[in-house]
Amino acid sequence: MNPISICIIAKNEERTLDKCLSALKPMDCEIIFVDTGSTDSTKQIAKKYTDKIYDFTWTDDFSAARNFSISKTSHDWILVIDCDEYVENFDMQQLLAFTHSNKESIGEITRHDLYGSSTDNYTYTSLIERFFNKNHFHYSLPIHEQIVPVSRCEYQTFPVPVSILHDGYFDNEEKLKAKNERNIRILEQALKNNPDDAYLNFQTGQSYYGLEKYEIALSYYQKALAQDINFASAAGRSLVNGWINCLNELHRSEEALQILVHYHELCDTSDFLLLMGHVYTNLGRYVEAVGEYLKAIQAPKCNKEGANSYLPYYRIGILYEALGDIRTAAVMFQKCGDYAPAQKKLKELLI
Numbered sequence: 001m002n003p004i005s006i007c008i009i010a011k012n013e014e015r016t017l018d019k020c021l022s023a024l025k026p027m028d029c030e031i032i033f034v035d036t037g038s039t040d041s042t043k044q045i046a047k048k049y050t051d052k053i054y055d056f057t058w059t060d061d062f063s064a065a066r067n068f069s070i071s072k073t074s075h076d077w078i079l080v081i082d083c084d085e086y087v088e089n090f091d092m093q094q095l096l097a098f099t100h101s102n103k104e105s106i107g108e109i110t111r112h113d114l115y116g117s118s119t120d121n122y123t124y125t126s127l128i129e130r131f132f133n134k135n136h137f138h139y140s141l142p143i144h145e146q147i148v149p150v151s152r153c154e155y156q157t158f159p160v161p162v163s164i165l166h167d168g169y170f171d172n173e174e175k176l177k178a179k180n181e182r183n184i185r186i187l188e189q190a191l192k193n194n195p196d197d198a199y200l201n202f203q204t205g206q207s208y209y210g211l212e213k214y215e216i217a218l219s220y221y222q223k224a225l226a227q228d229i230n231f232a233s234a235a236g237r238s239l240v241n242g243w244i245n246c247l248n249e250l251h252r253s254e255e256a257l258q259i260l261v262h263y264h265e266l267c268d269t270s271d272f273l274l275l276m277g278h279v280y281t282n283l284g285r286y287v288e289a290v291g292e293y294l295k296a297i298q299a300p301k302c303n304k305e306g307a308n309s310y311l312p313y314y315r316i317g318i319l320y321e322a323l324g325d326i327r328t329a330a331v332m333f334q335k336c337g338d339y340a341p342a343q344k345k346l347k348e349l350l351i
Contacts, residue, residue, distance in 0.1 A: 005070075006029050017042055021050075032069050032070075033046045034069040062142060084167055085166045106157045107131030108127035112163065113166045114170055124305065137149055142190050143190070144187075180210040198227035209242060237271070240272065
């Protein structure tokens with residue numbers, strides 16, 4: 001068995017747990033499973049894969065549960081996985097090499113988030129901090145928990161060769177609504193003690209956005225933006241993108257132009273440039289919109305699937321169609337490949 005402990009916390013996860021745990025078997029690692037009050041077959045499923053199953057009384061604190069799971073491990077190196085995540089690829093030799101020289105660093109694994117709705121399905125790829133040495137790091141914050149150093153020391157993060165697929169955002173609408181409402185309850189309690197915390201305000205905004213309560217979401221995004229933000233960081237970019245999305249939903253796209261003072265810090269990602277294209281489109285500034293969409297295609301970084309290819313081409317096609325240039329619109333839709341909305345547009349143009 002490899003000297004790595006995989007830590008999982010769960011409650012009523014029978015839908016995904018078998019798939020999650022079976023994907024972990026090839027890693028040949030210790031699995032620590034902590035149940036926080038399941039009433040379905042979750043614990044019975046877990047017993048097929050590990051005998052290290054523990055109960056933890058839920059206290060509305062994810063970090064408390066995470067740290068409890070870590071306390072039960074036999075090894076110093078911890079990999080944290082959720083029940084709706086499935087390991088796709090890993091390189092154990094390289095992962096073990098990381099443990100030999102990076103005890104005071106955090107490993108970032110690659111996560112592919114699946115999003116789906118009645119009109120759109122796509123994958124969002126990001127690096128998330130999940131691999132660390134328990135002697136130097138633990139979890140903090142009651143929800144959207146973060147890995148932090150045990151002592152206040154500087155540390156670095158590095159990608160590690162583990163990739164996972166996450167389908168938690170494919171839950172039914174009622175379950176997603178319940179998750180957002182639970183998150184808001186915990187986040188707002190945490191904000192009572194830290195009202196100016198940028199991260200907590202951002203995550204609260206995200207949860208209200210998920211409930212389509214855009215005015216409330218915007219107020220929290222703006223509280224976060226009022227703090228000292230590193231706009232070049234992944235967290236800073238996510239905050240900006242959430243804020244712009246919210247303004248677009250509220251038909252207040254003009255306000256999003258305030259972010260142009262930080263444009264040079266953000267314009268290397270297709271995701272941001274695509275959103276700026278939407279902003280200019282909403283404002284009727286079509287030449288500038290096309291310019292942003294074209295930049296999105298060339299940007300060196302991309303998280304949302306299609307943000308550097310078929311999505312900007314599709315949007316450019318829509319603009320040219322609105323301007324009456326059907327020939328150019330058709331060319332743009334053809335560049336979208338098998339993207340269904342573009343294929344539908346092509347058929348309409350050919351009729």
